[in-house]
Amino acid sequence: MRTTTAYLAESSGAPLRLQEIQRRELRPEDVAIDITFCGVCFSDVHALQGQGPFPLVPGHEFVGVVTEIGSAVTRFAVGSAVAVGNIVDSCGTCTMCAAGQQNYCAKFPTLTYGGHDRQDGTPTFGGYAKEYVAAEAFVYHLPERLDPASVAPLMCAGVTVWEPLRQWQIGPGMTVGVVGLGGLGHLAIKFAHALGAHVTLFTTSAGKADGALELGADQVVVSGDPAAMSAQANTFDFIIDTASAPHDLTPYLRALALDGTLCALGALGSMEFDPYALLIGRKRLASAGSGGVPATQEMLDFCQLHGITADVEVLPAHEVNTAIARLERNDVRYRFALDMGQMSAP
Ligand SMILES: [Zn+2]
Ligand SMILES: [Zn+2]
Structure with missing residues (x-):
């Protein structure tokens, strides 16, 4: 030894x-x-x-x-x-x-x-x-x-958000939501933006808006504002949820477009949602954890190319x-x- x-x-x-x-x-x-x-x-x-x-x-x-x-x-x-x-x-x-x-x-x-x-x-x-x-x-x-x-x-943090973004083929013309602005969320914004998507941050604190826009988000929605959340209904192709505190997934399922996917990475211990929010719009709830060797290498190559x-x-x-x-x-x-x-x- x-x-x-x-x-x-x-x-x-x-x-x-x-x-x-x-x-x-x-x-x-x-x-x-x-x-x-x-x-x-x-x-x-x-x-x-x-x-x-x-x-x-x-x-x-x-x-x-x-x-x-x-x-x-x-x-x-x-x-x-x-x-x-x-x-x-x-x-x-x-x-x-x-x-x-x-x-x-x-x-x-x-x-x-x-x-x-x-x-x-x-x-x-x-x-x-x-x-x-x-x-x-x-x-x-x-x-x-x-x-x-x-x-x-x-x-x-990087590969944990990279692999789902790639698996769901995020690219130009797509609308992506990122829930939470911590270690995972800030990288999800950078990656989704560099992949060409229109990126929205969902956050509990309006004070994080400027930081998110600097990272590449196109808009910020305060998740505690019911009117702002309703305005996002049936909008997103893909939402990646990185918030670790327990929370209801239903508002994010409602924000998905037809056949959209919510990938919940954070609060797995307490996943709660209204099943009808899946039914209406044929929506999908998914999860993922970390990444394999090929995805990790691909992420590093992408970061090198884009300076991320x-x-x-x-x-x-x-x-x-x-x-x-x-x-x-x-x-x-x-x-x-x-x-x-x-x-x-x-
Ligand atoms: Zn870790
Ligand atoms: Zn094995």
């Missing part, structure tokens, strides 16, 4: 503390990555405040530099700039994996943290750390010319507990990236 330093929580609600953890020695297909920036995802907060598993090192959207390669590695060399998302392995043989949907692997994908290595069963620890070891098949080249800290959130990155607030890694506390109360615009070059006790 090899030793590295990481921010680890021992139990639910406990603060992250700097300590040593163990990573596996490199297998032939592995690369070792010196982590430079790690995004802070809402999943990290959920895991820390909830069921873990503990001990927990969060972090599943990070970038870094390859420091060592296994004997069978072909796509990377020492010094390669790379990015890693929320999956680091899958079975490779099931129908989901064969379809390039490793995120839905029938034998469960190996999560970047909170999972177990498929070969030796050891728990996986995430990217709030100095070093990560991963199989090259789940490591991506960092797009050139893009700011590394701002690329990190693409690896979870996440809007991040970079914090030194030792302020990790501040980042978690602020994200919990949605006090971030729009994603934190931890500078892992500044690791010291929090």
Whole structure:
């Protein structure tokens, strides 16, 4: 085993503390990555405040530099700039994996943290750390010319909205609604706009309007205003719902056009809606989670081409507990990236 330093929580609600953890020695297909920036995802907060598993090192959207390669590695060399998302392995043989949907692997994908290595069963620890070891098949080249800290959130938040936008073939002439303006929502606006769609943000707070227009939204609708919502009835080809707080989906189903689709990503624990809002207009309710390897690569290529990155607030890694506390109360615009070059006790 090899030793590295990481921010680890021992139990639910406990603060992250700097300590040593163990990573596996490199297998032939592995690369070792010196982590430079790690995004802070809402999943990290959920895991820390909830069921873990503990001990927990969060972090599943990070970038870094390859420091060592296994004997069978072909796509990377020492010094390669790379990015890693929320999956680091899958079975490779099931129908989901064969379809390039490793995120839905029938034998469960190996999560970047909170999972177990498929070969030796050891728990996986995430990217709030100095070093990560991963199989090259789940490591991506960092797009050139893009700011590394701002690329990190693409690896979870980005692909989570990218894959549905592509699956529903969002493009010019289409009307797209984005519900919620956080880490996922702000990237959904950028992607849908760059894909050529007419984009509307649905938000609970009118104060977010200017920010949304700067990101590429064409209009903003305050979801708490019944008249404004009624005015959107039967309008949208596709709505992507990223709001994590529990809420009724019915107003968004009503806002869909004939045969339109609402893809709900956020509040799955409490999905409530009036079934008649599906019936009237032959509408569809769908969901999705994360992305497979091909979609992740496609997203990175698209971002490179269009110069798209996440809007991040970079914090030194030792302020990790501040980042978690602020994200919990949605006090971030729009994603934190931890500078892992500044690791010291929090
Ligand atoms: Zn995430
Ligand atoms: Zn599989």
